Amino acid sequence: MINGELYKLVMKMGKFIRNLLQRQTLFKEFVIAFTIVSMIMTILGYLLYYNTTFKILQNRQEIETIQQFKQLDRNFINFFDSINKVSVILLDNLSKRYNSEYEDGISQLMKINDYSDDNAISLLNNMGNDFSQLMEENSLIDSIFIYTGKGGVIGRRATFSKSQIRGEMDEYVYKSGLYENIVENYPKLQWFGGNNIQNIGGFDDHGSSDNDASLITAARSFKSIYSDNSNGSNGVLLININESELTDYYKYAFDYDKSNAYIVDTSGKIISGVDNSLLGTKSTEFNEIDLKKDYGSFVQKDGKDKKNIFYYKVKYTGWILFYEVPLSMYRKDINILNKILVLIFVINLILILAISLLIMKRITIPLNSLTSAMRKIGNGSLGLMINNSYNNEFGLLAKRFNQMSLDIENLMKEKEEIEKKKREQEIAALQAQINPHFILNTINTIKWMAVLANTSNIAESMSVFGDLLKPLLKMKSDFNTVKEEIEYLKNYVKILNYRYGNIIKLNVELPDELFEYKLPRFILQPIIENAVQHGMDSTNQPFMISITAAAEDENIQIKVCNNGKEISKEKLDEIRLSLRHPIDSENNASSRIGLSNIEKRLNIYYGHGYGLAIDSNEERNTVVTIIVPMQG
Known part of the structure; x- marks a missing residue:
């Protein structure tokens, strides 16, 4: 039952996600973006928590390991002290057992090669008994040897004994310089490792499986109080302990699941360790440590993994105890935390998705309403x-x-x-044309009648009037060039001068580069007509009209000035008001040829940003300004 319900829930979520991905909506983008950001923040938080926990465990492991090192150091001290006591007891017994007025047992041992065979054998037997007794009392000891310095070697092991009164000094202890090193440090107890019974003893213990076993050796130089040796040394005592005895002191102190622990001497050679295969080899980690420190740690790469290496300097010997822990061991400790974090992450992700859906729903509902209304407006509503x-x-x-x-x-x-x-x-405009072809034909007929009647002024005026009417035939476009408009105005002024006796003076000053720009047809003629009709007086004084133009940004500014009568302020305000609120052409047909008509046409063609302005002053100057955009 539960599996069935879970299956239905998963199917519903899958269907919802598929629908969400198929619809390219703002709601989907919001949800995806919000979810991705939340996931990134959650993952970053998880990684931060994981790394912090990992560091804490690593630091805690370091603290615990150093504490264990210090505890082991006390165990090592006890170990070294017990062997030191054995060496002191042995040499003390040797000295006292054969003490006389002029020599002790040590002196006799050094002179054993001068004794008869019976006396030498008696001395060796007594020493062998002392060795055996000490080895029985201290199970750590593997063997004991004394080197006399004259090639002699006396020793005992559990399964054999050795008595070499005279020799050729070809033993390993002599040839390796070990003997001289021990003598030079008289009477200090020294420690060595990495040797076997074949080196420390000089022969095989036939039948024993421990011949190759690594030994830990305590060595001490000794002398007799009756010795006349100038260097104050008569012999060397070597006490051997099996390496495994020393290993037992620390092998149970650590967790050795993929970890390792070992001891190296002052040269970096491994002399004791949990892994016997490493004995006698050189430690690569030895070169990484700071020998001035008593303890420390560092991380080293180990194949695909890394390992945390701790080290501790053992007192009295200068040896270094190493403990290697793979970093993967720390990760095992946080596996349970990982599972809990993953569960929290999944729950958090589900909550984030649910909350984001609710929030995005509140945001997208009004947006969807807005976009729906915009589509309807786009369709004409x-x-x-x-x-x-x-x-x-x-x-x-x-x-x-x-x-x-x-x-x-x-x-x-x-x-x-x-x-x-x-x-x-x-x-x-079409109604006003009244068949311009008929008008032109009639004007040409009157013109030739005037020529035949020898009335040149009538002929010339009819010719100019014909030129004035020719542009009316060009109804293919609503625009003329600036040059065409100026030519039209010149012909219009000529007609006016026939009526007013040549008192109207037209002055045109325009830059050549503006001539090819376009203007609405006949846009300037009503301004000239209004100036003549309302500005001229009856004094027959010259009536000056000037036309100037200039380019400003992307516009052309044209000014038409005249020196006619001043317009009163009241009349000027009335004209300006009519420009802002033109009278409808149905109610006032004359507006079609006035300033209002010009303003209305400019608004129709270019919009309300363009149009006409008028100004007048006491210096008898009236200025009409037109602003149009540049159109080629």
Whole structure:
């Protein structure tokens, strides 16, 4: 039953995730982004916790290992002290047992090669008994040897004894320099390792399996109080302990699952260790330690893994005790924590996903409402309003959207109205043409009649009037070049001068680079007509009209000035008001050829950022300014 319910739950989650991935929505992107960020933060927290725990365990292991080292050091001291006592007892017994007025047992031992065979054998037997007794009392001792310095060797082991009164000094102890080293440090007890019974003793213990066993050797130089030797030394005592006896002191102190512990001498040679195969080899870790420190640790690479190496300097000997622990051992200690952390991580991820879904749902519901309304507006539902019940950024966004929707609706209505008025003006323009071809033919007929009647002024005026009407035939475009507009104005002023007796003076000052830009057709002629109609007085004084233009940014500014009558402030305000609020052409047909008509046409073609301005002053200067964009 439980498995069935779990299966249904997994299937539902799988279906939800598939649907989520298939829909490229803001909601999905929010959820994925929020989940990814949460996962990254959780993983980083997990890694930080893991590494911190790992370091804590590593530091704790170091502290515990150093404490164990110190405890083992006390055990080693007891071990060394017990062997030291054996050496003192043996040499003391040897000295006292054969003491006389002029010599002791040590002196007799050094002179054994001068004795008769019976006396020498008696002395050797007594010494052998002393050796055997001490070995029985101290089970740590493997064997005892005395080197006389004259090639003689006397020793005993559990299974054999050796008595070499005279020799050729070819024993390992002599040839290796070990003997001289011990003598030089008289009477200090010295410790050596890494040798076997064949070296320390000089022969095989036939039938014994311990011939190759590594030995730990305590060595001490001794002398007789009656000795006349100038260097004060008569012989060397060697007490051998099997390496395994020393290993037993520390092998149970550590966990040896993949770890290792061993002791190296002052040269770095391994003389004792849990792994017997390493005995006698050189320790690579020895070169990494600081010999000035009594203890420390470092990390070293070991194949694919790494190992933490601890070391401790053993007192009295200068030897170094090493303990190697693979770092993987620490990871085993935190496996349980890992499982708990993984469980917490999974639960946390589920909670994060659930919370993110709730939060994102609250965010995306108003966004979905907004995008749905935008699609409807895009499909033509102008003026659509959305419900605004949010007192936050979404509320502000909804408010702006509703305002924008209304603005778009009003703008579309305004555009339709402008298009309607533009079509009305185009119809009016067509109605005003009254068959211009017929007019031109009639003007040409009158012109040739005037020529035949020899009235040149009538002929010339009719010719100019014909040139004035020719642009009316060019109805293919709503625009003329600046140059064409100026030529049209010149012909228009000529016609006016026939009427007013050549008192109108037209002055045009335009840069050549502006001549090819486009203007709406006949946009300047109504300004000249208004200036002549309302600005000229009856004094027959020259009436000056000047036209200038200049490029400003991406616009062209054209100024038409005249020196006619000043316009009163009241009249000027009235004209400006009519420009801002033009009278509808249906109610005032004359507006089609006035300043209002110019303003309206400029607004239709270019928008409300462009248009006409008028100004007048007491110096009898009236200026009409037109601003249009540059159009090639």
